[in-house]
Amino acid sequence: MKLLKCPINGTRPLSEFIFGGEWRDMPNPDTSSDLEWASYVHYRDNAPGIKKEWWYHSPSGTWFIAERNTLTDEVLATYLYSNPPATNVEEQSA
Amino acid sequence: MAYQLLKYALGGEYKEPRFFRDCQTPKKSYDAVIIGGGGHGLAAAYYLAKDHGITNVAVLEKGYIGGGNTGRNTTIVRSNYLTPDGVNFYDASVKLFEGLSTELDINLFYSNRGHFTLAHSESAMRTMRWRAEVNKHVGVKSRVVGTDEIAKACPQMDLSCSGKSPIQGALYHEPGSIARHDAVAWGYARGADSMGVEIFQNTEVQGIDIKDGKVQGVHTSRGYILTGKVLSAVAGFTPRICKMVDLKTPIVIHPLQACVSEPMKPWLDTILVSGSLHVYVSQSSRGELVMGSSLDPYEFHSTRSTFDFVEGLTSHIVDMFPFLSNVKIVRQWAGMADITPDFAPIMGMTPIKGFYLDAGWGTWGFKATPISGKTMAHTLANDKAHDLIHSFRLSRFEEYELTGEKGAASVGH
Numbered sequence: 001m002k003l004l005k006c007p008i009n010g011t012r013p014l015s016e017f018i019f020g021g022e023w024r025d026m027p028n029p030d031t032s033s034d035l036e037w038a039s040y041v042h043y044r045d046n047a048p049g050i051k052k053e054w055w056y057h058s059p060s061g062t063w064f065i066a067e068r069n070t071l072t073d074e075v076l077a078t079y080l081y082s083n084p085p086a087t088n089v090e091e092q093s094a
Numbered sequence: 095m096a097y098q099l100l101k102y103a104l105g106g107e108y109k110e111p112r113f114f115r116d117c118q119t120p121k122k123s124y125d126a127v128i129i130g131g132g133g134h135g136l137a138a139a140y141y142l143a144k145d146h147g148i149t150n151v152a153v154l155e156k157g158y159i160g161g162g163n164t165g166r167n168t169t170i171v172r173s174n175y176l177t178p179d180g181v182n183f184y185d186a187s188v189k190l191f192e193g194l195s196t197e198l199d200i201n202l203f204y205s206n207r208g209h210f211t212l213a214h215s216e217s218a219m220r221t222m223r224w225r226a227e228v229n230k231h232v233g234v235k236s237r238v239v240g241t242d243e244i245a246k247a248c249p250q251m252d253l254s255c256s257g258k259s260p261i262q263g264a265l266y267h268e269p270g271s272i273a274r275h276d277a278v279a280w281g282y283a284r285g286a287d288s289m290g291v292e293i294f295q296n297t298e299v300q301g302i303d304i305k306d307g308k309v310q311g312v313h314t315s316r317g318y319i320l321t322g323k324v325l326s327a328v329a330g331f332t333p334r335i336c337k338m339v340d341l342k343t344p345i346v347i348h349p350l351q352a353c354v355s356e357p358m359k360p361w362l363d364t365i366l367v368s369g370s371l372h373v374y375v376s377q378s379s380r381g382e383l384v385m386g387s388s389l390d391p392y393e394f395h396s397t398r399s400t401f402d403f404v405e406g407l408t409s410h411i412v413d414m415f416p417f418l419s420n421v422k423i424v425r426q427w428a429g430m431a432d433i434t435p436d437f438a439p440i441m442g443m444t445p446i447k448g449f450y451l452d453a454g455w456g457t458w459g460f461k462a463t464p465i466s467g468k469t470m471a472h473t474l475a476n477d478k479a480h481d482l483i484h485s486f487r488l489s490r491f492e493e494y495e496l497t498g499e500k501g502a503a504s505v506g507h
């Protein structure tokens with residue numbers, strides 16, 4: 001990956017982007033236990049595979065989601081959090 | 095002369111002895127199995143045998159020993175960290191390193207150079223003063239120096255960095271050293287082997303059996319092995335091993351790259367590090383400049399290297415040393431660094447009985463090879479974490495007791 005497609009600005013050089021880490025489901029901070037919250041903040045299965053990640057296009061200030069294979073660095077899809085694709089990743093790449 | 099040489103080579107009389115036995119078939123069971131034949135795994139095996147008399151041990155390495163980050167790092171050894179626990183731990187490692195060539199009877203080319211961490215801003219100077227005071231308090235030789243002392247130690251450097259980011263001062267750390275990294279793995283391997291430890295190369299761990307929260311054995315490419323104790327010392331592969339036992343950690347894998355220049359006559363005595371310029375450089379005993387930079391900017395489980403890296407790194411090196419602009423880069427490579435949020439390792443016990451972790455070594459674990467081996471051996475032997483590694487326990491994250499070592503590890507080394 002040397003180029004990444006921003007859902008708003010199109011394909012741009014990777015140097016314009018900042019990696020925001022893996023996307024994970026946030027538990028409700030009001031109802032979750034201390035351990036559940038700590039697990040959300042710190043613990044992850046970071047084994048390689050296809051991951052949903054936050055990325056940031058810095059010149060335009062756009063946060064978005066990328067689905068990326070962290071073993072091969074192939075990007076399968078990028079989209080705005082508010083606008084996920086209808087099909088899932090497996091179908092898209094098949 | 096040529097004939098003499100040929101006779102010597104073919105004669106068999108002066109054959110180089112093997113460093114360790116060529117083990118092929120594992121036994122049915124071992125008292126402990128160590129995953130990973132890097133410096134850390136081999137050192138742990140060595141100290142298990144030497145300090146605790148536990149010799150029924152197998153080290154399983156999926157490639158060849160030292161082929162992981164142990165053979166890929168830029169070999170900087172230092173103890174000028176920021177937290178007292180960190181300084182004490184790394185200081186113990188430096189002390190072991192100083193006597194290690196003799197102990198292992200192998201020339202590690204351990205070379206004491208002195209280590210400058212350059213500061214290009216007032217806020218960087220503040221961190222240097224902080225580190226110097228913590229270091230002195232614990233008895234480690236570090237002090238803040240001005241530009242005159244830097245110029246004296248390294249007259250070849252442009253202290254204004256081509257006018258872009260003038261150097262204001264530095265943290266000088268006298269014990270800072272470099273060593274031959276693969277020799278550390280080989281030395282520990284020979285030592286462990288001579289006491290009975292079995293080292294298996296080309297042997298991959300593919301699964302770990304757990305019953306009632308307790309380790310039962312490991313599945314390997316050479317069959318099943320029974321054991322109650324497994325130490326994972328696999329650096330960049332830690333998330334994959336942890337997945338086998340369903341253990342989550344804060345570790346994220348980023349590539350870390352390095353390169354060397356063509357060899358030159360010796361001119362650079364010291365080790366130079368600049369956090370602002372993201373570079374560190376030393377000259378090896380072969381005359382090559384060994385250079386590294388900060389982490390690649392996103393998670394990636396691969397050892398591919400990039401042109402972006404050499405381009406960025408060399409432009410900063412030329413800012414510091416304009417006369418190097420014609421020097422060639424001859425090799426570049428990458429390792430997978432296992433990064434933790436607080437830039438300290440994760441060592442010791444885990445919630446799974448019999449599963450021990452030596453990980454989170456990121457960009458800083460070579461210097462810790464001896465002490466991590468010693469403390470992990472103690473932890474396995476006594477089933478209780480060694481005092482020196484208490485603050486590096488995995489549970490610190492859920493207890494919100496992170497270590498705060500980041501200020502001393504901003505550049506990878």
Ligand SMILES: Cc1cc2nc3c(=O)[nH]c(=O)nc-3n(C[C@H](O)[C@H](O)[C@H](O)COP(=O)(O)OP(=O)(O)OC[C@H]3O[C@@H](n4cnc5c(N)ncnc54)[C@H](O)[C@@H]3O)c2cc1C
Pocket residue numbers: 129130131132133134135154155156157158159160161162163164165166167168169170171297298299300327328329330331350351352386427428429430431455456457458459460461462506507
């Ligand atoms: C470019 C670079 C520069 C660095 N510079 C410095 C520095 O200047 N100073 C410093 O202190 N540190 C530095 N480091 C960090 C240091 O190299 C590492 O932290 C340290 O070497 C880790 O040693 P290890 O023995 O834990 O891991 P490794 O040497 O990586 O050994 C782990 C071994 O486990 C094996 N393995 C993995 N999975 C399995 C499996 N399933 N079954 C069997 N075997 C398996 C691998 O093949 C590997 O050989 C640097 C790292 C890099 C990449």
